Amino acid sequence: MAEAPSIDDPLAWCRDRLLVPGHPLTVTLPYADPDRREALLALRCAISEIAAIPGETSDASVAGRKLDWWRDALQRRLPHPAIAALERSGVLGTLAAADFAALIDAVGREIEPPRFETIAEFEHHARAVAGSAARLEAAVVDDGAPDAVVDALERLAGAGYRVRVARDLVHDARQERWLIPLELQAEFQLTRRQVAEVEARHRIAALVRHVVVGAVESARSARSDLPAAEAWRHRHQLLSAHLDRRLAARLLRRPMRIARERVTPVGALDPLSTWRRARKLRREVGADAD
DSSP states (O other): OOOOOOOOHHHHHHHHHHSTOOOOOHGGGGGGGGGHHHHHHHHHHHHHHHHHHHHSSOOHHHHHHHHHHHHHHHHHSSEEEEEEEEHHHHHHHHHHHGGOOOHHHHHHHHSSOOSSSOOOOOOOOHHHIIIIHHEEEEHHHHHTTOOOHHHHHHHHHHHHHHHHHTTHHHHHHHHTTTOOOOOHHHHHHHOOOHTTTTOOOOOOOOOOHHHHHHHHHHHHHHHHHHOHHHHHHHHHHHHHHHHHHHHHHHHHOOOOGTTTTTOOOOOOOOOHHHHHHHHHHHHHHHGGGG
């Protein structure tokens, strides 16, 4: 079902896919534990391959078959560079194919964009998609991570997903992808068509700010639940969340940029800001850092 490109050097294939200018991983991966970098690269690559499926085709049956292929391929370790990278980096020694089921299920619910009645349903979906990936990464970094730590990382990732929904609001509306719950549509008196055609700009801007502010508050709460030692151990996810927060700040300053461009996930000053955040995480844990 899926293409099987050359797997002579699967980690190089992953680097070519993800470590490109403007990709957040180019900024965050250098701060990960050196012993985990290849595993995190392979994992993020596999996750991106799975998560991209709903956007690759408008045919729901084709997308569903692709996800089914991934379920089978991970179980049987079929030829694919991302799966070979998971094997070579040791990820499939820590995670079983079944561990990817929650992610694949959540992505499957995006094949035909879901409709939400309430904000709580939207937030639950965000956590189901992004949080499933966060749980996988947490296990790769520390397969004995406490449930409370994993919960906080899932909430942090879900908040980042919501920021990206706000960033892609106009683009997605034009593609007939609409994740804004009816509760918010009623509050801001907006429809998908109005957003796609950029009508009522002030209401669109207000909606973007509302979604982003809610996500930032959720991220702040999740971050406060992580002890310093755990924040340092899972610093790669914390630094990814830092980039989400930087993206949120850009959206809050100029929300209607989304009507004319896809706001980049990595700004010019983000590498320096990420370096500073990594140093802060290191100082907070002090001599106990590994």
